[in-house]
């Protein structure tokens with residue numbers, strides 16, 4: 001259907017998953033009321049920009065997603081519905097997680113002390129080489145008791161709710177309250193969870209407990225998926241009809257009368273440009289929002305972010321010695337489209353690195369702790385991760401007016417999503433773990449606010 005009047009101009013800043021999905025939805029408006037323009041500071045769309053193409057000896061190319069962009073039934077419900085709508089193909093690999101310690105004295109990686117499997121698909125768990133039967137049985141029993149206790153608590157014991165002073169109980173306090181043994185917390189739970197949140201164990205313990213509890217509940221015994229051929233397939237499908245300005249670093253967003261002015265610097269010419277829009281969607285991390293949009297400067301400073309790296313390499317000396325045990329799984333991984341994949345979880349008890357044995361014969365280390373031989377590095381990408389605390393949860397929920405169990409006094413009210421036709425979208429723009437599902441949920445929220453129908 002043709003638009004009835006002049007189209008309304010919408011700027012979307014950032015072309016990660018959140019920016020692209022927001023732009024895709026608004027551009028697809030059945031009444032054709034919007035003209036969308038994306039601003040991206042990189043010279044390519046951001047969703048797939050950190051990924052890397054491997055060319056095999058037989059000249060075939062394979063895309064390695066960086067970061068992995070896995071998703072789960074039960075948690076990534078809207079993302080999965082969107083992929084189904086777009087016809088994106090995905091597969092359900094089974095993951096094996098050998099857990100190893102990194103020595104705090106010499107940085108050496110020990111052979112794995114436990115081998116966990118996704119959704120516990122290996123029962124009984126695989127016995128690590130060098131671990132006697134008695135030790136393995138006792139350890140497995142201990143871990144089974146701790147695991148069932150933690151899982152039961154997640155379903156039966158609610159984290160303390162938000163009050164007018166904070167955004168609820170922290171994970172640190174929750175784990176103490178349910179009396180989860182510290183040995184299990186430090187050696188097993190935190191390394192496995194921080195491979196999802198890619199942050200230090202202390203930062204993870206500062207997360208709102210509800211994030212971890214909700215994630216554990218929703219992903220309990222569910223399948224994991226990855227996109228066949230990589231997220232480049234998603235990016236290609238949703239961006240094909242979008243107008244994108246690459247190399248455009250937005251430096252300021254400001255309300256000017258009933259319009260919003262976007263100012264950006266062209267990365268090649270260094271020229272500064274400005275243009276006015278009817279709506280602006282900032283699909284960038286909170287530190288960037290605070291830097292470019294003055295009304296949110298203070299609020300954004302309370303949302304922590306960290307910077308890390310993901311490295312694609314061939315330095316097998318970084319992989320803990322698993323003996324012959326896991327070789328058959330690696331071999332399988334090379335042959336099948338639906339393989340078992342190995343993700344080494346290596347922890348020095350304050351942080352964790354994960355090493356993914358990629359089916360295409362490379363290793364991908366996320367947030368490395370131990371050094372990697374520079375001559376064996378193929379590709380590296382800097383990544384920003386948005387973290388959560390009860391305090392930042394409170395700020396986010398106020399902005400999106402979500403889960404506000406307590407009405408806020410007038411003087412404490414802060415900027416709300418959509419004020420002055422400025423909107424936020426991003427993995428962090430919802431009340432939950434900062435993952436791809438938040439990108440889709442927040443993009444759908446913007447579309448629905450602009451009266452655009454979501455087709456999934």
Ligand SMILES: Cc1cc2nc3c(=O)[nH]c(=O)nc-3n(C[C@H](O)[C@H](O)[C@H](O)COP(=O)(O)OP(=O)(O)OC[C@H]3O[C@@H](n4cnc5c(N)ncnc54)[C@H](O)[C@@H]3O)c2cc1C
Nearest residue numbers: 014016017018040041046067069070249250426427435436
């Ligand atoms: C190591 C790691 C592993 C992860 N693994 C998973 C996983 O397996 N599953 C999962 O669900 N989630 C995972 N995540 C989380 C998820 O990938 C991210 O949270 C999500 O991709 C963020 O998307 P976004 O669109 O909100 O923001 P971003 O991807 O950060 O996109 C915003 C983009 O905006 C651009 N930009 C920034 N500033 C400006 C500016 N001033 N002007 C113009 N453009 C600008 C940047 O290029 C940036 O890339 C992982 C994250 C990390 C770091």
